[in-house]
Amino acid sequence: MKEMDKILRSKLYNHESALPDDLWSKIETGIEKKKKKGFIWFLFGGIGLLGILSATIYFSGFMDSDQMSNVPLTLSPVYVVEQSIPAEPQQVEKLGIIDKEEKELSIPIIDGTKKIRKDLVHQQISKPSIPEIKKVLISAQENEQHKILVEREENLKIDIPKITVSLPALINNNERSFGDPVGCPTFSKRNRANLFIEAYYQPLFAYSQLSSNSPEVGEQYLKLRKDSESNLYSWSTGINVGWISDYNVGVKAGAEYEVINERFTYEDPAAIRNQTVITIDTIFNGDGTFDLTSDTSVVQISGAEIQKIHNYHRTLSIPIHALYQMNFNNLAVELSGGPIFNIYYKNRGKIVDPSNQAQWFTNGESGSYNVYKDRLSVGFSLSVSALYSINEHIQLFARPTFKYTPGTMSVSSSPFNQTYMNTGLSLGARYYFSGNPNY
Amino acid sequence: MLTEKEIIDGCKAGKSNAQKALFLKYGPIMLSVCRRYARHQMEAEDFVQDGFIKVFRHIDKFKEESKLGTWIRRIMINNALKHVSKSAFKRESIGIADNYDQDIDAGTYAKLSAEEIMKLVNELPTGYKIVFNLYAIEGYSHKEIAEQLEIGESTSRSQLLKARRMLQEKFIELQKIAV
Numbered sequence: 001m002k003e004m005d006k007i008l009r010s011k012l013y014n015h016e017s018a019l020p021d022d023l024w025s026k027i028e029t030g031i032e033k034k035k036k037k038g039f040i041w042f043l044f045g046g047i048g049l050l051g052i053l054s055a056t057i058y059f060s061g062f063m064d065s066d067q068m069s070n071v072p073l074t075l076s077p078v079y080v081v082e083q084s085i086p087a088e089p090q091q092v093e094k095l096g097i098i099d100k101e102e103k104e105l106s107i108p109i110i111d112g113t114k115k116i117r118k119d120l121v122h123q124q125i126s127k128p129s130i131p132e133i134k135k136v137l138i139s140a141q142e143n144e145q146h147k148i149l150v151e152r153e154e155n156l157k158i159d160i161p162k163i164t165v166s167l168p169a170l171i172n173n174n175e176r177s178f179g180d181p182v183g184c185p186t187f188s189k190r191n192r193a194n195l196f197i198e199a200y201y202q203p204l205f206a207y208s209q210l211s212s213n214s215p216e217v218g219e220q221y222l223k224l225r226k227d228s229e230s231n232l233y234s235w236s237t238g239i240n241v242g243w244i245s246d247y248n249v250g251v252k253a254g255a256e257y258e259v260i261n262e263r264f265t266y267e268d269p270a271a272i273r274n275q276t277v278i279t280i281d282t283i284f285n286g287d288g289t290f291d292l293t294s295d296t297s298v299v300q301i302s303g304a305e306i307q308k309i310h311n312y313h314r315t316l317s318i319p320i321h322a323l324y325q326m327n328f329n330n331l332a333v334e335l336s337g338g339p340i341f342n343i344y345y346k347n348r349g350k351i352v353d354p355s356n357q358a359q360w361f362t363n364g365e366s367g368s369y370n371v372y373k374d375r376l377s378v379g380f381s382l383s384v385s386a387l388y389s390i391n392e393h394i395q396l397f398a399r400p401t402f403k404y405t406p407g408t409m410s411v412s413s414s415p416f417n418q419t420y421m422n423t424g425l426s427l428g429a430r431y432y433f434s435g436n437p438n439y
Numbered sequence: 440m441l442t443e444k445e446i447i448d449g450c451k452a453g454k455s456n457a458q459k460a461l462f463l464k465y466g467p468i469m470l471s472v473c474r475r476y477a478r479h480q481m482e483a484e485d486f487v488q489d490g491f492i493k494v495f496r497h498i499d500k501f502k503e504e505s506k507l508g509t510w511i512r513r514i515m516i517n518n519a520l521k522h523v524s525k526s527a528f529k530r531e532s533i534g535i536a537d538n539y540d541q542d543i544d545a546g547t548y549a550k551l552s553a554e555e556i557m558k559l560v561n562e563l564p565t566g567y568k569i570v571f572n573l574y575a576i577e578g579y580s581h582k583e584i585a586e587q588l589e590i591g592e593s594t595s596r597s598q599l600l601k602a603r604r605m606l607q608e609k610f611i612e613l614q615k616i617a618v
Binding site for chain 2: 003008012016019028215219220
């Protein structure tokens with residue numbers, strides 16, 4: 001036993017087999033694919049992270065002010081609030097405004113301002129309640145001399161290393177205010193919720209992913225498929241109806257028609273072509289007349305034939321997407337994403353089968369190679385739009401879009417699994433029924 | 440010609456020439472290893488392809504105190520075993536007499552070429568073949584095989600015994616034909 005194992009081991013352990021010529025190129029391709037997959041997940045992750053981050057910042061700044069009134073914040077000394085009670089305007093003294101800007105304050109914020117020069121402060125609001133603040137503001141509006149000044153005093157940074165500020169923002173029926181710590185227009189409130197309709201056209205690149213669905217099908221067949229199919233110009237177009245709330249989040253749904261075009265190129269080394277040959281003979285008779293006879297035959301010509309077929313996959317789908325918009329004056333950036341439900345799928349063309357024969361796969365035609373489903377599974381789409389307002393109703397947009405349908409488009413009995421991953425740039429226009437809120 | 444150290448460093452840096460050098464150096468042995476676990480040549484090539492992609496992805500984890508060839512071999516075998524169905528290892532009772540080697544002269548094995556032996560081994564049922572390869576050729580213990588394949592140690596022993604007996608029968612047949 002041991003002897004047998006020893007001998008067999010000595011013969012087999014370091015035995016070498018001749019490498020096929022194309023194995024290294026397959027490995028190289030595999031390495032590239034892994035890199036691409038990594039990049040795609042990185043892209044997905046980045047977009048997702050950006051969305052989460054944006055939503056987090058947005059909603060953290062948009063919390064109800066009343067709920068925040070008891071939340072102490074420790075900020076670097078930027079704002080100091082002083083209220084002057086008037087009669088003697090000269091008593092209101094500027095402390096040295098850094099940005100040379102004096103503002104009327106709509107949100108009194110103050111607490112812990114003990115180190116402000118007391119001779120300049122006539123009345124401080126310490127831990128004010130909302131009714132108190134309202135009262136102060138109403139009286140300030142009634143009397144022009146009653147002003148609340150915000151002054152930025154650089155020296156205070158020395159005097160007051162930290163100021164604890166509470167944010168008891170006002171609740172006003174007509175206007176909602178919320179903390180915007182960085183003063184970014186991104187988080188500014190829209191004027192109103194709005195319905196819109198948009199239309200777009202998208203040139204796209206469709207990347208076909210193939211994998212084996214049968215032990216008989218190996219990398220060689222998949223490579224043959226990839227080599228024989230090349231991308232042609234593909235596109236999609238669609239229309240969406242949507243609604244965007246005054247919180248800048250919304251939803252849209254519509255219809256999208258997509259056409260993926262491919263070129264199938266295949267050299268059939270043993271093609272046979274039937275050619276009809278008509279032979280006409282002239283028979284001269286003894287009396288000087290002649291007769292014409294004809295004979296029709298079919299001749300088979302064999303040889304190599306190069307086939308070039310235009311393949312297509314056409315789909316009609318319903319996208320239902322959530323969206324979030326960030327506004328920058330006339331510009332806006334919108335993140336959107338969600339599922340896409342296929343309602344119609346039609347295809348036509350040829351592919352090679354595992355026996356390396358070219359086969360028509362056109363759906364619904366008798367005798368065709370039945371490998372594709374009649375309806376595709378749910379896909380997912382992610383996009384980032386840049387929107388530009390051109391008038392009070394219309395925005396133009398450019399929208400890089402990524403779409404992926406994880407479920408295979410081939411039937412379970414097919415020897416392969418096939419999915420598509422699309423990227424494209426949608427160009428279109430959006431019309432707001434109630435007026436463009438960003439214009 | 441790159442040294443092994445240069446190949447490893449180059450692979451860690453993602454250099455294509457180092458990756459190819461590593462493939463050319465170890466590819467032939469690994470293809471032979473995978474042929475012993477695969478059902479056919481095409482599947483063996485697929486195992487090698489997947490295996491080397493994993494090697495290049497995880498080359499950073501390779502510790503240079505171990506042998507590179509052994510590390511790659513381990514990856515290839517693990518990768519190949521993932522494709523083996525558990526139904527190939529049906530539990531069988533042990534107790535087969537360990538006396539099958541008595542009729543064959545060890546010289547008979549020695550006369551056979553590696554390709555001939557590989558052909559005979561590959562004709563074994565999947566479960567027998569896998570266990571025989573892991574134990575007799577790769578030097579795994581029954582405990583390691585049991586853990587690797589998630590089967591009992593007794594099953595591993597049983598499969599090995601049956602594999603040996605079947606191989607022995609095949610050798611006897613060959614011997615008869617040769618005579």
